[in-house]
Amino acid sequence: MLKKVNANENRNNVEIPQVRIGDAEFPQPFRSGLEYASPARGTWNIVHTGMLIPEAHEIFVCASCCLRGVVLTAAEMGAMDRFSTVEIREHNLLDGDMEELVIEGVSDIINKLPKRPPAVLVYTSCVHHFTGVDLDMIYERLRERFPDIDFTDCYMNPIMRKSGMTPDQLMRSRLYTMLHEREINPRAVAIIGNDLPTDEDSELMYMLKSNDFTVHEITSCKSYEEYQEMAESAYYISYYPDAAPGGDMLADRLGGKHIKMNFSFDYEEIDETFAELAGALGINPRKPSDIADARRVCEEELAATKELVGDTPIAIDYTYCTRPLGLAKMLLIHGFNVQKVYLDAVSGGDKEAFDYLKRKYPDLMLEPTVHAGMRFAQTANRDACGKVLALGQKAAYFENTNHFVNLVEGGGMMGYEAIYRTARLMREAFETEKDMKELVGIKGLGCEGGCCS
Amino acid sequence: MKQTSRITSTYSADTMGVCSALFELGGMTIMHDASGCNSTYTTHDEPRWYDMDSMVYISALTEMEAIMGDDEKLLGDIEDAVRELHPKFVAIAGTPIPTMTGFDFEAVASVAEQRTGVPCFGFATTGMNTYIHGVSMAFETLAKRIVKDVDKEKKSGKTIKVNIIGLTPLDFSVNGQDSSIASWLESEGFEVVSRWAMGSTLEEIAMAGEADVNLVVSASGLAAAKVLFERFGMPYAVGLPIGHELPGTFADLIKTKVREFKETDASADVSNPATFESREISIHSGVFLGGFESDAQPYNKDFAAVIGEGIASLSLASAIELDCGIPAKVLCATECPADMLRECDRMTPDEDDIIPELKGAAYIIADPLYKPICPTEAKFIPLPSEGFSGRLYRDEIPNLIDNPEAILGQLK
Numbered sequence: 001m002l003k004k005v006n007a008n009e010n011r012n013n014v015e016i017p018q019v020r021i022g023d024a025e026f027p028q029p030f031r032s033g034l035e036y037a038s039p040a041r042g043t044w045n046i047v048h049t050g051m052l053i054p055e056a057h058e059i060f061v062c063a064s065c066c067l068r069g070v071v072l073t074a075a076e077m078g079a080m081d082r083f084s085t086v087e088i089r090e091h092n093l094l095d096g097d098m099e100e101l102v103i104e105g106v107s108d109i110i111n112k113l114p115k116r117p118p119a120v121l122v123y124t125s126c127v128h129h130f131t132g133v134d135l136d137m138i139y140e141r142l143r144e145r146f147p148d149i150d151f152t153d154c155y156m157n158p159i160m161r162k163s164g165m166t167p168d169q170l171m172r173s174r175l176y177t178m179l180h181e182r183e184i185n186p187r188a189v190a191i192i193g194n195d196l197p198t199d200e201d202s203e204l205m206y207m208l209k210s211n212d213f214t215v216h217e218i219t220s221c222k223s224y225e226e227y228q229e230m231a232e233s234a235y236y237i238s239y240y241p242d243a244a245p246g247g248d249m250l251a252d253r254l255g256g257k258h259i260k261m262n263f264s265f266d267y268e269e270i271d272e273t274f275a276e277l278a279g280a281l282g283i284n285p286r287k288p289s290d291i292a293d294a295r296r297v298c299e300e301e302l303a304a305t306k307e308l309v310g311d312t313p314i315a316i317d318y319t320y321c322t323r324p325l326g327l328a329k330m331l332l333i334h335g336f337n338v339q340k341v342y343l344d345a346v347s348g349g350d351k352e353a354f355d356y357l358k359r360k361y362p363d364l365m366l367e368p369t370v371h372a373g374m375r376f377a378q379t380a381n382r383d384a385c386g387k388v389l390a391l392g393q394k395a396a397y398f399e400n401t402n403h404f405v406n407l408v409e410g411g412g413m414m415g416y417e418a419i420y421r422t423a424r425l426m427r428e429a430f431e432t433e434k435d436m437k438e439l440v441g442i443k444g445l446g447c448e449g450g451c452c453s
Numbered sequence: 454m455k456q457t458s459r460i461t462s463t464y465s466a467d468t469m470g471v472c473s474a475l476f477e478l479g480g481m482t483i484m485h486d487a488s489g490c491n492s493t494y495t496t497h498d499e500p501r502w503y504d505m506d507s508m509v510y511i512s513a514l515t516e517m518e519a520i521m522g523d524d525e526k527l528l529g530d531i532e533d534a535v536r537e538l539h540p541k542f543v544a545i546a547g548t549p550i551p552t553m554t555g556f557d558f559e560a561v562a563s564v565a566e567q568r569t570g571v572p573c574f575g576f577a578t579t580g581m582n583t584y585i586h587g588v589s590m591a592f593e594t595l596a597k598r599i600v601k602d603v604d605k606e607k608k609s610g611k612t613i614k615v616n617i618i619g620l621t622p623l624d625f626s627v628n629g630q631d632s633s634i635a636s637w638l639e640s641e642g643f644e645v646v647s648r649w650a651m652g653s654t655l656e657e658i659a660m661a662g663e664a665d666v667n668l669v670v671s672a673s674g675l676a677a678a679k680v681l682f683e684r685f686g687m688p689y690a691v692g693l694p695i696g697h698e699l700p701g702t703f704a705d706l707i708k709t710k711v712r713e714f715k716e717t718d719a720s721a722d723v724s725n726p727a728t729f730e731s732r733e734i735s736i737h738s739g740v741f742l743g744g745f746e747s748d749a750q751p752y753n754k755d756f757a758a759v760i761g762e763g764i765a766s767l768s769l770a771s772a773i774e775l776d777c778g779i780p781a782k783v784l785c786a787t788e789c790p791a792d793m794l795r796e797c798d799r800m801t802p803d804e805d806d807i808i809p810e811l812k813g814a815a816y817i818i819a820d821p822l823y824k825p826i827c828p829t830e831a832k833f834i835p836l837p838s839e840g841f842s843g844r845l846y847r848d849e850i851p852n853l854i855d856n857p858e859a860i861l862g863q864l865k
Contacts, residue, residue, distance in 0.1 A: 065466035065580030069493030
């Protein structure tokens with residue numbers, strides 16, 4: 001279905017793509033084509049994520065068009081002293097000296113650094129993949145030259161995004177490749193793969209700490225030594241789907257157990273995933289009374305929010321959390337007027353919610369974020385009347401609303417906390433306008449101002 | 454080591470230059486790339502992105518499409534987008550992977566043009582040159598394909614008509630410098646025909662053949678100026694009206710030379726036509742060097758170093774010499790014809806090229822992201838450039854045309 005708008009004087013009747021979920025196909029509701037990039041920039045990229053390793057230095061080896069975005073990410077973070085580049089030029093493609101360029105370029109930079117970093121993340125790119133560069137040899141040479149430095153292979157190769165592990169999955173797993181094997185502490189766990197710290201008042205943290213587990217998370221490490229202490233963990237917990245390959249890698253390499261949890265807005269699924277966690281850790285499951293209390297808090301917060309926002313149209317996008325359709329389902333069940341979800345594909349974790357919404361709420365609209373026609377969606381909404389409450393930056397941008405919850409990648413929420421905290425944030429967003437244009441343009445929400453350094 | 458940067462930034466690339474050059478003209482520009490180039494461009498290189506609906510996209514190339522040479526996917530996507538969005542033209546710009554797979558940009562553009570009926574341009578950018586290269590390619594194509602032939606009689610008026618070529622936010626930001634250049638020309642009695650490409654429509658650029666002279670304000674305008682010379686015999690002036698003494702002298706020089714060229718051309722021997730180089734009106738002539746010799750001696754100690762795009766830096770260096778009496782050396786970090794620079798100036802594409810050239814400098818005028826490699830003995834005067842630091846210091850970029858004292862005042 002296409003909504004027609006007069007978005008530009010030169011282009012009457014530009015078609016904004018949208019589809020009723022009742023008519024949508026899983027997992028690709030929209031055809032692929034030329035892609036648009038909205039100005040919403042809050043999600044993290046591979047520079048932000050790599051900077052989570054304290055004291056580590058990042059070196060990108062790419063063409064200038066690829067370097068441009070990452071170097072300015074580092075500059076905006078105030079982390080240029082932890083970031084360097086080696087630029088591939090046209091002659092390198094012809095000269096067959098790509099290995100030499102990486103080895104000598106990285107060496108040159110390390111030798112010029114005022115202080116020796118304990119770890120160096122070397123990012124190679126699509127060009128290396130297509131020229132069949134011998135990456136194993138490169139890292140072998142670098143480790144020989146700099147035995148006091150831990151090196152890991154990182155990748156900026158978006159052309160591989162549909163071939164095996166995605167760049168995001170790769171980056172989140174590379175974070176832990178430099179952990180040195182050490183004695184396992186049976187009462188230590190590592191929450192892995194998150195860009196943002198798990199909320200201290202979440203049930204997950206409460207459950208772990210009240211059972212006397214030492215909890216490691218890369219987001220709270222202040223030094224390289226503290227980062228290395230993660231290696232003592234007997235369990236690796238992941239609840240961000242793209243973090244799972246990193247957990248599997250750690251289990252293979254260091255011998256701990258990987259526990260995959262589901263981030264969810266569904267009461268039954270939350271209980272199930274926490275029960276599985278308790279079983280895996282060998283601790284008592286949560287008491288029925290605790291679960292009842294958590295559900296009561298959620299219901300009270302949702303009711304208070306519904307009371308405030310009434311039938312205000314609500315839009316959600318996929319950058320808010322990994323289960324945007326699960327969130328839409330939960331809100332619709334509680335009487336909220338969710339009208340639209342922005343996503344380009346439906347994840348496997350959202351399949352159950354997709355099927356449910358298709359049956360029960362078939363008029364819920366889906367809109368893409370990268371379809372070429374979306375260039376004009378925000379313009380189309382500029383003159384729209386009425387308040388829209390958005391959950392997520394892309395929804396806020398496309399709906400052109402200053403009433404939005406400014407949060408990405410789940411924001412460290414987990415369990416029932418994700419429900420009641422979302423409800424509270426919705427009330428706050430409804431009552432207080434934000435400067436949407438200013439806020440959504442900030443790269444790496446939660447990382448700005450060098451907090452990752 | 455060349456090609457390494459320990460701590461400085463990277464200039465925007467040729468691919469993004471194409472997008473920036475064509476942004477305001479109502480077309481559709483496609484970066485033939487997997488992902489990332491578009492968000493980089495829209496975040497760091499394009500200050501107009503939020504407020505101006507221009508169609509810049511990526512093709513979302515995948516590994517299998519690249520390996521299998523599946524150009525049909527891109528052609529189909531272009532057809533769909535043209536049908537839905539009605540651009541005035543389509544431009545396809547290259548990135549490293551299409552470069553490696555030997556993607557034929559001209560051929561694909563030609564097929565796309567046949568299928569859509571819309572002018573389509575292919576730009577074999579590689580993503581491995583600076584934005585100057587890409588902007589230059591785009592403007593050159595406009596000069597060849599968009600600018601219409603004109604009736605010579607229309608060019609017989611007394612007022613000298615000018616095209617301003619080489620304007621993009623990568624060099625001039627969005628702080629009004631483009632309009633200030635146009636205002637300066639008008640105040641000097643010129644008539645502005647077109648502004649390539651900030652503030653003019655595609656239709657206005659199509660009328661550029663009516664001008665008498667081109668004002669090239671960045672190195673990206675030279676290739677288009679050459680095409681317009683070849684098509685219309687137009688001379689070209691090179692430089693920016695910066696400072697107190699330079700603008701008036703520059704304007705007078707343009708007027709004198711344009712009239713001189715007209716007279717020369719009227720009596721020219723057709724068997725011995727003028728060359729493009731002979732029709733240059735520029736700071737290169739030495740008029741703006743203020744009496745300094747162009748050998749290297751005055752530039753070894755207590756000089757001012759200007760790091761940046763070639764023509765803007767040359768103009769600023771000239772203003773510094775004329776208004777402040779301080780020798781000023783250009784360290785050109787982007788593509789610029791070698792003969793455009795003076796003997797004292799240097800091409801410095803890499804961090805390690807720049808560092809030794811700063812020895813002995815009393816002043817360094819450069820983007821703030823260069824500061825970490827500058828000697829602390831020199832006074833660092835920040836002059837941010839969107840082409841280097843993107844949006845980071847956008848609010849601090851001065852309008853050097855209207856307010857040259859923003860920089861010159863710090864050297865006095």
